Amino acid sequence: MSRKKKTTEELGSARWVKNLIHEFWATSPQNTLANGTGEKAWDEPLVGFARANHPLFRQYAADFSPFYWTPEQAFQLAFPEDPATAEELSVISWVLPQTAATRSDQGQADKVPAERWARSRDFGERFNCALRLHLAATLTAAGYPAVAPERLPGFGFQRSERFGLASNWSERHTAHAAGLGTFGLSDGLITPRGKAIRVGSVVARIDLPGTPHPYDHHQAWCLWHARGTCRECVRRCPADAISDAGHDKDKCFTYIQQVTAPYAQQTFGTEATPCGLCQVGIPCEARIPA
Template sequence: MENNASISGNWIEGLIRDFIATSPDNIMRNEAGEPAWDGALVGFASGVDQIWQQYKEYVGAFHWTPWEVFNQHHPNDPARPEELTVISWVLPQREMVRKANRRAKHYPSEEWARIRVYGEEFNVALRRHMVKSLEQAGYAAIAPMLVPNWTIVKSERFSYASSWSERHAAHAAGLGTFGLCDGLITAKGKAMRAGSVVAKILIEPTPRPYAHHRAYCLFFSDGSCGECIDRCPVSAITEAGHDKEKCRQHLARSMEYVKETYKFAGYGCGLCQVGVPCETGIPVKAAREALERGELPSPPPPLA
C-alpha cells in the first residue's frame, strides 16, 4: 500500500465511536444485555516522536518502537518512523461498572469481571476493525497487541513488562499519565481500558498536555493521596509503588472466585481504579484546569 497521505483525525475518531455505538460485540453478556462501553478518548502520536526510543531505554530493549512492530509484519511495505502514526484510544468504564466495583472488598464485582473478559473481547474486535478499515482505505496498519510475537517479558526493573504497552501508547498520544498503582489517569479517570494500532498514515499528533509522566497523580504531585494503597486487597501497592507479582497472583486466584460466584470463566480486580480521587478524572487541580484551558507545558524531561 502506498497511500500515506495526511488525513484528519476526525475520521479515525468517527470509526472508533461508530463501532462502539453499532457493533454487536459491544456487550457485557449479562441478563440485561448491556453494552460494555459507551464512549472513547482518542489520541495520536507520531512514529518519529522521541518518546518511543525513551520507552526502549526506560522499559527495556524488548519494547517495540512503532516502526519495529510495523516493519516486522509489513516486510513488503516498510515504513520510516516519520511515515507512521500510533492511533490510541481509551475506553472509560461505565458508571454502573465503577459503582459495583467500589463496593468490592477483595475480589471484583460481577460487572467488573465481565468487562475484563467481554469488554476486552470487544477491544480486540475494535483493534481488528480499525486495521481492516484503515487497510480498506489504503493505509497499511497493524495492531501490536494482536501480533503473534507480542509477549510478556520478565523485567529486572519492572518485574513484568511487555513488548507493547497500551497504556504507554496512550501516554505518548496525550491521553494520560501514570499513577502510583501504575494505572493511567486520563481526563475520564483511571478506570478504563486502552487499545491502539500503528498505521502508515500521517495524522496531526495530539499534544501531550503534561510535563511529567506522573503529573496527574496526587501522590506524586503533592503527597496528599495514597488511597489506592488502602484499596488494594493484597497490599500490592505501597508508597514504593506497585508489586506486579503480588498483583498477578491475586488475579490468578480471582479466576476460581469468578467461576464459582458469577458462573462464567473470568477474572479481574480493579479495586485500585475505583473509590479513589482519580476514578473519573484528573484529581490534580492545576493539571486539570490547565488541560481545560488548553495550556501546554514545556517539553518534558526524559523518563526517569
Template sequence: MKTKLENMIKEYVENYPKNKDTKSKWREPLISYADADDKEFYTLKEIVSPTHALPKDFLQEATTVVTYFIPFDESIVKSNINDKYSSKEWALAYIETNKLIFELNTFVMNELKKIGYKSNVIPATHNFNEKKLISDWSHRHVAVIAGLGTFGLNNMIITEKGCCGRVGSFVTDIKINPTSKIKGENCLYKSMNICKKCVDRCVNDALKIESFNRYKCYEMCLDNDRYHSHLGLMDICGKCLVDLPCSTKNPINR
C-alpha cells in the first residue's frame, strides 16, 4: 500500500501542470511517514503552541502521518534571488502550490475511500492564529518528526532536495512503517557553524543568528502580498531560501 500511495502522490504532482495549466513547475516530491502515536507530536504543544493538534484530532482511527515536500523547479528558485520583493514566478509558485496541496490531499482522500481507507484534508497554509502567527498544525514540525528534513537557521525545512518548495501532510488509517528520523543537522550553520547566508539575505532584518522576529517577517510577507495583489493571496517572501547551499539540495554529505 505504501508504494501505491507514493505513486499516487508523485503522479498527481507530475501531471498537475498539464492538467491544471499552471505557470509553475515542480520536481518530484519527497515523502516520509510518522507513527500517529509518536510521542514527539505531544511535544509540539510546548514547542509550537498549546493548541497544536494531534494526528487523532483529525482522524480518530489515524495510524500514520504522511508528510511530503514538493520542490520548486530551479527556474523558480533562481527568479527570486534579486530585488527586495518576491519575483512573480515565486509568488505564483506559492499560490499554485498551496492549491496543488489542497487538491492533492482531496484527491488522495477520495481515492483511498474507494479502497476502504480514510485520510483527511489539511490546507497548506492560512490555518494559523493571525495575532500570534502560530499554526495549530505545523507542516514543517510534523515533517521533521517524520524524517523528511531538519530545520535550517532560516526556520525552513532542509530536505534532500533543499528548502525551496512547500510541505504538505495528512493523516490516514493506513499502517505504514515510520521513516527513520534524521540524525544530526542538514543546516551548515547548525552542523559546522559555517554559512549563515540566509541571515544576510533577509530583506527586513527579521532573521538573526540568535533570534527570529516573526512579526517583521510577516510584515514583509504582507508587503509582497500588496505588491502582487493582482495575482491573489501570496503573503510570502522567500528571500532567505534562495541563493543558498541548501536551496535545492542537502548541503550535508553523510
C-alpha cells in the first residue's frame, strides 16, 4: 500500500470518527444540563488525534511513574487476549467547551460555582462518559477495537512523588498530545475554545493521522508562562491555590471537598465536585489569549 493511499484512508477514517463524535453531541439527550430549559451541557466539540507512539506518552509515563498508563497498556487492560503495539494504535481526544450562558453565570460567581457550572460538572460529565463509551463501542463494532481509559475499572488517582495527586490517565495531557492545547498557570488546558472545558479520549486500533501541534512548548498559550503577564486565574481562585509557582493541588482539593462540593449538593442537588472559578473571567476563558 502506498503512503499516498494510506494517508487518504487515514483522512477518511478521521472524518468518520469526528462525525461520530459530533453526531452524538448533537443528538444525544444526555447532552443536557437537566435544568428544565432543554439547553445542551456543551458547545460543539473540538477533536484531535495522536499516534500512540508519540513521544509525549512515553514522557508522561516516565514523569508519573510507576502507575501512569501508556495507550498500549490501557488497550491491553481492555483486550488482554489481543494486545497491540503503540504503532498500531491511535488516540482520539475531544474538548467539550462550556456554553456562553454557563460561562457568563460562572463569571459572576466568586466563592462557589454557579448552578449551570455545577450542573455541567455533574450532568455534563455524565454525557462525556457516555460519549467515551459510545465511541469505543461504535469503533469496536466496526472492527476497530477501542477503549476509553478513564472508564476502565482500574482508573483512579494516586500520589506522584513529583506531581502530587495524579490519575493513571490524564485527559488533559492526552489532549495536549493530540494538538488541542497547552497548559496554564492553574494547570488547566488552554484550547482554541479556551480553558472552560471538559475533555475525553479513546484509544483504538485504527490508523488516524496525528493532529499537528500549533505550539512548540507545553505552556505556550499561557500569558504568564509566555510573557510573565496576566495572573488572572490567581485572582479568581477562592482557595489561594494558584500562585506564581503554579497550582497547589492539595489546597484546591481541600476547598472543593469542604466548600464547593457540599454547597453544590445542598443547593442544586448535584453529585459531582465542581469549582472551576479559575476557568472564567480570564483572558483564556473561551479562546487562546492574545
